């Protein structure tokens with residue numbers, strides 16, 4: 001029997017805090033570590049899909065969630081196996097994607113019975129193909145798509161900036177997560193892996209305002225704020241622009257970010273070494 005994959009969702013209820021970048025960074029370092037890794041893009045804008053070099057996929061996460069009311073529902077596990085594609089040419093061959101497409105946005109208001117449980121079953125269908133799965137959630141206040149990620153995952157990681165938006169995104173995400181983890185909730189065993197400080201300015205660019213929001217984060221969540229700090233480095237944009245993993249990006253800043261993503265990977269999944 002294959003071991004179930006580790007499944008980690010990146011969630012925040014504010015946009016632009018780095019959910020997609022952290023997801024892509026973790027996928028890159030997990031692949032470099034020799035793991036078979038999949039990214040799941042749940043954002044209809046398909047940013048992770050694009051960053052992982054996949055354009056015009058034949059199937060997408062929409063096929064996993066959508067059920068034609070005229071037809072008998074298909075097993076999401078089977079659809080997931082048909083949908084999983086290799087990441088693009090700049091990525092290692094052990095990195096895979098369940099891509100998103102724009103029409104996936106329609107699923108947010110889809111009233112199909114049990115739709116939010118389909119992702120969990122879909123990812124179970126990949127258990128002999130991948131070792132680790134990272135889910136990139138869209139910046140929604142709760143809702144069905146984020147809910148499906150929180151039901152499917154074992155762990156949730158909350159990226160934040162040292163700004164009010166980062167703090168609020170984390171606070172609201174924590175409140176939504178609680179709906180799933182309370183006794184009798186839909187995923188009582190979901191663990192909060194932590195809050196990760198991202199796009200943190202270096203040197204003189206770190207202002208009193210950043211320090212203020214960092215204090216707020218630490219006062220409210222203490223040790224849940226992980227020791228890893230991901231700095232604001234322009235090389236990040238090279239990854240998005242060139243649809244390439246950070247592990248292929250040149251220069252010192254890329255090395256520093258890679259080292260940060262590696263720390264984060266090992267904090268989030270401490271038993272990884274045994275998996276390879």
Ligand SMILES: Nc1ncnc2c1ncn2[C@@H]1O[C@H](COP(=O)(O)OP(=O)(O)OP(=O)(O)O)[C@@H](O)[C@H]1O
Pocket residue numbers: 014015016017018019020021022043047138139198199200230231232233234236237240
């Ligand atoms: N460490 C970093 N250094 C510099 N820029 C970064 C870093 N991390 C992310 N960014 C940039 O910040 C912007 C927002 O990041 P990203 O798209 O990952 O956030 P997001 O939370 O997924 O946003 P959305 O909610 O819109 O999906 C992007 O342009 C990204 O390249």
Ligand SMILES: [Mg+2]
Pocket residue numbers: 019020021043047136137138
């Ligand atoms: Mg994103």
